[in-house]
Amino acid sequence: xxxxxxxxxxxxxxxxxxxxxxxxxxxxxxxxxxxxxxxxxxxxxxxxxxxxxxxxxxxxxxxxxxxxxxxxxxxxxxxxxxxxxxxxxxxxxxxxxxxxxxxxxxxxxxxxxxxxxxxxxxxxxxxxxxxxxxxxxxxxxxxxxxxxxxxxxxxxxxxxxxxxxxxxxxxxxxxxxxxxxxxxxxxxxxxxxxxxxxxxxxxxxxxxxxxxxxxxxxxxxxxxxxxxxxxxxxxxxxxxxxxxxxxxxxxxxxxxxxxxxxxxxxxxxxxxxxxxxxxxxxxxxxxxxxxxxxxxxxxxxxxxxxxxxxxxxxxxxxxxxxxxxxxxxxxxxxxxxxxxxxxxx
Numbered sequence: 413x414x415x416x417x418x419x420x421x422x423x424x425x426x427x428x429x430x431x432x433x434x435x436x437x438x439x440x441x442x443x444x445x446x447x448x449x450x451x452x453x454x455x456x457x458x459x460x461x462x463x464x465x466x467x468x469x470x471x472x473x474x475x476x477x478x479x480x481x482x483x484x485x486x487x488x489x490x491x492x493x494x495x496x497x498x499x500x501x502x503x504x505x506x507x508x509x510x511x512x513x514x515x516x517x518x519x520x521x522x523x524x525x526x527x528x529x530x531x532x533x534x535x536x537x538x539x540x541x542x543x544x545x546x547x548x549x550x551x552x553x554x555x556x557x558x559x560x561x562x563x564x565x566x567x568x569x570x571x572x573x574x575x576x577x578x579x580x581x582x583x584x585x586x587x588x589x590x591x592x593x594x595x596x597x598x599x600x601x602x603x604x605x606x607x608x609x610x611x612x613x614x615x616x617x618x619x620x621x622x623x624x625x626x627x628x629x630x631x632x633x634x635x636x637x638x639x640x641x642x643x644x645x646x647x648x649x650x651x652x653x654x655x656x657x658x659x660x661x662x663x664x665x666x667x668x669x670x671x672x673x674x675x676x677x678x679x680x681x682x683x684x685x686x687x688x689x690x691x692x693x694x695x696x697x698x699x700x701x702x703x704x705x706x707x708x709x710x711x712x713x714x715x716x717x718x719x720x721x722x723x724x725x726x727x728x729x730x731x732x733x734x735x736x737x738x739x740x741x742x743x744x745x746x747x748x749x750x751x752x753x754x755x756x757x
Contacts, residue, residue, distance in 0.1 A: 492676025
């Protein structure tokens with residue numbers, strides 16, 4: 413296991429010289445990250461200890477990029493896409509830069525007009541959101557994140573969009589969206605229509621394009637999720653009910669693994685506490701957990717000030733909202749240590 417761990421660190425995380433040889437080890441990496449994230453000497457000491465002991469670890473871009481001038485340290489982004497060719501391809505460019513720095517991106521494609529709709533003064537025909545999702549996927553395929561890992565994406569389309577059936581079936585047999593997780597934006601009124609077996613209108617900008625049984629649409633979604641694992645579901649009304657910043661508008665997208673709900677051009681740095689370091693055979697080390705939570709939050713908040721930003725509007729929004737993502741890892745191992753069976757008895 414030590415050899416496997418060291419091999420992964422050498423390939424993905426250690427800084428290297430011009431010949432590709434590592435110029436740091438685990439201690440050196442932890443010192444580099446701690447020193448560049450800390451605001452004080454005491455923080456540098458604290459951060460080194462929690463990193464080196466693996467009590468806490470931040471997301472990959474922090475481990476790789478900390479210490480590089482004006483470089484991104486965050487893993488999670490949401491990009492807004494409007495119904496224009498300029499917005500769509502500006503989004504592709506921004507996404508490429510994010511993936512190059514090690515980040516992942518989320519999108520809601522519901523602002524794009526449906527397939528076959530009239531476009532512009534020349535009366536061209538729109539290709540629809542699913543086609544542009546494939547454009548973003550192709551860009552992701554071409555760019556390995558920081559030369560280390562493939563970029564990841566979350567694509568969302570709301571249940572009311574006229575192209576929702578095509579979207580739900582995207583991963584049924586199509587390999588051209590392999591760099592995307594896909595999810596359907598569900599609303600309370602749609603769920604009520606399913607419950608009452610009512611008709612459901614597919615609408616774009618007030619125009620009804622198609623009417624379908626809500627329950628039929630629901631069954632298509634469920635069958636695909638059962639067979640392929642996708643699409644997932646994002647409950648739009650529920651997430652906005654509990655939105656702590658409702659004055660900024662409606663939340664409609666997440667990062668690739670759905671840990672975070674973010675506004676367009678918003679980003680977030682993630683980190684995880686390793687619970688296995690705080691469990692004893694009989695009881696938890698609550699004081700140790702309290703201490704690591706405080707230090708981990710300080711670490712993540714410092715990143716907002718220390719990292720570089722791809723766009724000025726990203727920096728402005730991040731420093732205004734100051735969203736952080738602190739999670740846990742090692743839960744299954746903790747249960748094993750404590751002799752607790754995971755699942756039914």
